[in-house]
Amino acid sequence: MSQPHNMAMATGSHAPGSEAPGFFKMTGPIVMAVFAVYLSIGITLGALPSFIKKDLAYSSFTVGLVIGLQALATLLTRAYAGKRTDVKGAKNSKQIGVLLVLVAGVLYVAAGLLSAFHSLALAVLVLSRVIHGVAESMLVTGALAWGIGLVGHGKSGKVMTWNGIAMYAGIAIGAPLSIWLVNTSGVVSAFAVILVLALFSWMATAKLPAIALEATQVRTPFYKVIGLVAEQGMALAFSSMGFACIASFVALLFAENNWQQASLGFLCFGGFYVLTRVFFASFPDKYGGYKVALVSFIIEIAGQLLIAFAPDGITAIAGCALTGIGFSLVFPSLGVLAIKKVTPQMRGTALGAYAAFFDLSLGLAGPIAGIIAGWFNYQAIYLFGAISCLLALLLLVFKNTKA
Incomplete structure (x- = not known):
């Protein structure tokens, strides 16, 4: 995903910033x-x-x-x-x-x-x-x-x-x-x-x-900006593990524990993700990407831990909802920090390189979580998700303190 x-x-007929x-x-x-x-x-x-x-x-x-x-x-x-x-x-x-x-x-x-x-x-x-x-x-x-x-x-x-x-x-x-x-x-x-x-x-x-192509456009090589956004990209990758765990294994978690309404886990994650974006999408620009990302990580960790130690399905569904709230603003919050490292002409490529870490996370999370489920159980997957998100938080704090 x-x-x-x-x-x-590509550009259309509208000048930048025009209505x-x-x-x-x-x-x-x-x-x-x-x-x-x-x-x-x-x-x-x-x-x-x-x-x-x-x-x-x-x-x-x-x-x-x-x-x-x-x-x-x-x-x-x-x-x-x-x-x-x-x-x-x-x-x-x-x-x-x-x-x-x-x-x-x-x-x-x-x-x-x-x-x-x-x-x-x-x-x-x-x-x-x-x-x-x-x-x-x-x-x-x-x-x-x-x-x-x-x-x-x-x-x-x-x-x-x-x-x-x-x-x-x-x-x-x-x-x-x-x-x-x-x-x-x-x-x-x-x-x-x-x-x-x-x-x-x-x-x-x-x-x-269709929109007209800009014939004189010079495309910045994709690989050159990966290093510039690697810090935010790694934090994004770690924090995306929780989403990947819900997407891949929440149905099997409910089946393993004989809980009902597994579909509500998906609905609550996605629903609260969307609502958070609709009502708080301006927060990264308004309060800064660093502060919003920190709060987002804390909420996401709480959600993952709630699933990991859930005694029943209702608690696990609540954990999915909290994960959705926390994860919703991670991408734009870290993205605000990432694009500050490049010139305006390179922002598109920077977003591409930054988002590649998200794809990488989803590609790795499934197999890793599958191994964890085989060794332990499905709830252990979400402890892994919480630890991954904690690593994202520590990475962000460490790099900000160092800076």
Whole structure:
């Protein structure tokens, strides 16, 4: 699952800082298209753990590995997606991303139909996860650059905020929706919904105009700014472990303990994440990224510990909600600190390099958490999440004190 990146890729007819008419008229279809694709990602997060564990009879480590493959594929193709958006245009990248979601959906359905052949089904799932990850990279890069080009760079923050809301709202709704679909009509029906969502995402933006490319634009090499934002990137990576643990294993945690309403864990995480962003999105700029990040880490640690030591499902759901509140402003808070290290002309590339740490975290968290679950139990995963977030807090404090 990716955050905003590679912002300075294309420009529209609006000068930087100018008012672009009809913000939601222009960007609403893009936000809906992003929501549909992240709804498909949420569906896989809700359906895959039980499918791999129970239907295909593989281990928790395999669950984490398959879940994490998508984020790893997104990470490895992030730089390519940015370059393609520069060369071919934002609309082109977004629509190609949607086509790849459609391909991934076909493969998910095929894996469901092949569930009697465990090894073959798993191989198809691995391929589908890789394609889904590439699709996410292409779609988000294209969607963000397209939205900014349509309404002007002066509203880039607003574009990022609404697309971020669409991403996590999609995951929050998609996961419980897929659990319901699997329980009522089977895993194949849940995977089939991905095909419908891909078609909707394509049609939602089909009539939006493409934006002109800036022929003289010089693209800053991706690798050069990674070192500049590494401190904030590492803090982001550590703090993202808690989110990854909820996304990959909360359903299995509830099943292991015979708790009910696992879907509420997803809903509360995503719901409180979105509400925090809606009401407090201005806090990093208003109070400073450092202060907001510290408070966010403390809240997230509390949420992870609540899940780790939860005596019942209600307590675990409350922990998911707290994690959502804490994690919501981590990316923008640390991002404010990261982009201060580069010139305005390099901010887009800096955000891309910074967000790559998020992808890396999601790619590593699943397998690590799967190993921990195999050694101990599913609740131990969230103690790992709390420790990871504590490391993020200590890293931030240490670097700030040193500075």
